[in-house]
Amino acid sequence: SQQGEEDPQALSIQEGENATMNCSYKTSINNLQWYRQNSGRGLVHLILIRSNEREKHSGRLRVTLDTSKKSSSLLITASRAADTASYFCATPNTGFQKLVFGTGTRLLVSP
Amino acid sequence: NAGVTQTPKFRVLKTGQSMTLLCAQDMNHEYMYWYRQDPGMGLRLIHYSVGEGTTAKGEVPDGYNVSRLKKQNFLLGLESAAPSQTSVYFCASKGLGGTATEQYFGPGTRLTVT
Numbered sequence: 700s701q702q703g704e705e706d707p708q709a710l711s712i713q714e715g716e717n718a719t720m721n722c723s724y725k726t727s728i729n730n731l732q733w734y735r736q737n738s739g740r741g742l743v744h745l746i747l748i749r750s751n752e753r754e755k756h757s758g759r760l761r762v763t764l765d766t767s768k769k770s771s772s773l774l775i776t777a778s779r780a781a782d783t784a785s786y787f788c789a790t791p792n793t794g795f796q797k798l799v800f801g802t803g804t805r806l807l808v809s810p
Numbered sequence: 811n812a813g814v815t816q817t818p819k820f821r822v823l824k825t826g827q828s829m830t831l832l833c834a835q836d837m838n839h840e841y842m843y844w845y846r847q848d849p850g851m852g853l854r855l856i857h858y859s860v861g862e863g864t865t866a867k868g869e870v871p872d873g874y875n876v877s878r879l880k881k882q883n884f885l886l887g888l889e890s891a892a893p894s895q896t897s898v899y900f901c902a903s904k905g906l907g908g909t910a911t912e913q914y915f916g917p918g919t920r921l922t923v924t
Binding site: 739801 | 814841843845850851852853855858860866868900902912913914915916917918
């Protein structure tokens with residue numbers, strides 16, 4: 700079963716605009732991770748936010764976490780065509796041995 | 811470092827045939843994983859391993875077997891392929907590093923079963 704559910708399923712924007720993706724999860728977590736997948740490629744880790752953090756930045760990425768609402772958001776500022784990809788949130792299981800992935804948001808950035 | 815590699819990249823099987831997918835990592839990671847990815851389903855965990863000689867079932871293990879005879883390799887076997895196993899298969903690995911560590915993914919194997 701999926702732990703995380705991303706919203707929206709698909710997002711289409713113009714270069715230079717900001718893109719926001721949301722993730723909701725079901726159980727208490729220690730951390731939440733975001734991954735990017737370019738078409739036909741493996742997933743690449745973007746950023747991790749711990750349960751005691753509310754916001755984290757990495758370059759043009761900004762991640763927020765609201766544990767009371769069991770939700771997280773990923774903001775990509777000043778998007779580029781190269782940001783076109785699918786984005787997944789993932790949370791570890793209780794034993795931290797496994798990650799459970801959401802169904803992903805497909806982002807299309809047009810020049 | 812090559813990171814995580816997978817062979818083969820593509821394969822077409824007939825129903826009932828068997829095959830083995832190979833995953834190799836050169837990062838000395840303890841944990842290794844096999845996922846399948848289907849349209850609209852995200853990634854689903856098939857089997858995983860927490861160290862050499864160990865394996866455990868994931869979310870969708872039926873029809874698959876795995877082995878971890880060497881720390882750097884994790885093999886996924888299909889004993890009798892079915893069309894429902896048409897998918898893209900990803901291997902990943904993770905180091906020990908406490909509770910907050912990322913997984914590193916291979917490039918994927920696209921399998922079609924006819």
